[in-house]
Amino acid sequence: MDRTSLEQLLRQGLSLAEIAERFGLHESTVGYWVGKHGLEAVHRERSAARGGLGRRQLEALVEANMTIAQIAEAVERSKATVRYWLTRYGLSTRGGVGRRPAEQVQAAKRAGLATAEMLCPRHGTTEFGLNARGYYRCKRCRSEAVARRRRKMKSILVQEAGGRCCICGYDRNMRALHFHHLEPELKRHSINAKGVAVALEKLRAEARKCVLLCSNCHAEVEDRMVSIPAGAQARSPG
Ligand SMILES: [Zn+2]
Ligand SMILES: [Zn+2]
Incomplete structure (x- = not known):
């Protein structure tokens, strides 16, 4: 750790624990570098004992319409520390700076957070993850979209395969319909598996080798106990 950034963070009033958190290091490692550079942690023992700010406590203060400066005074911590934990929890005070979601995102990025709590219009305050393109996305929205896409793909394939069990004609619940491989040795992609994210065209090719049961x-x-009726195997392609 270099002296300049360490000094700067200490000047902002961050505790060793908070600095460690930012860099993903153990507190003692930060302590080592502080000593090595001949710096001194501000209120070292006090800060270490206090750790991070609690979410509930911060929420209550934000709810009371307090500014960052007022919260800092109330919890006897620096404004930088309060700002850090507000960002961590996806909270923002109502007056002053840093209120809009865009600024929340910027703050989370500056703090180098891979996940941060933010406001989703559908799920409320929830965990967002930084994706490969550098955008924070609601994790719950994301997994719902994946499930939706998977259901849609299956419904296309089920319709193309006749839409019903080729033995008894059952068609009430798509989840109870399986693709049965006529020649299991030619099996390449499992259509029934939940975890596969294979393109529709590949699954379609696979479905042609199956009957619906x-x-x-x-x-x-x-x-x-039963065998597949001969007619079921000669499906028209497409
Ligand atoms: Zn969401
Ligand atoms: Zn059946």
Whole structure:
């Protein structure tokens, strides 16, 4: 750790624990560098004992319409420390600077946070993750979108495969319809698996080698209790 940045952070009133948190280091490592550079942690023992600011406490103060300066005074910490923890929790005070979501995002980026709590219009305050393109995205929105896409792909493939069990005609719940491979040795992508993110065209090619079976008939076919009707195998392509 270089002396200049360390000195700067200490001057902002950050504790060793807070500096360590920012760099993903252990507190004692920061302590080592502070000593090595002949610097001194401000209120060293006091800050270390206090650790981070609590979310509930900050929320209550923000709720009371206090400014950063007022909160800093109330919790007896520096403004930089208050600002750091507000960003961490995705909170923002109502007056003054740093209120808009765009500024929240900038602050999170400056602090080097891979995940931060932000406001999602659908899910409220929740965890956002920094994606590869450098945007923070709501994690819950993201996993819902993945599930939606997967359901849509399956519904296309199910319709193309006739939309019903080729033995009993069951068609009420798509989740109970499985793709059964006619020649398992040619199996390349599993259509039934939940975790696959294979392109539709590849799955479509795979679906052509399958017949559609409901869960019950699938079990009976696998146990050789029934066989697949000959007509079911000669599906028209497409
Ligand atoms: Zn969301
Ligand atoms: Zn069936």
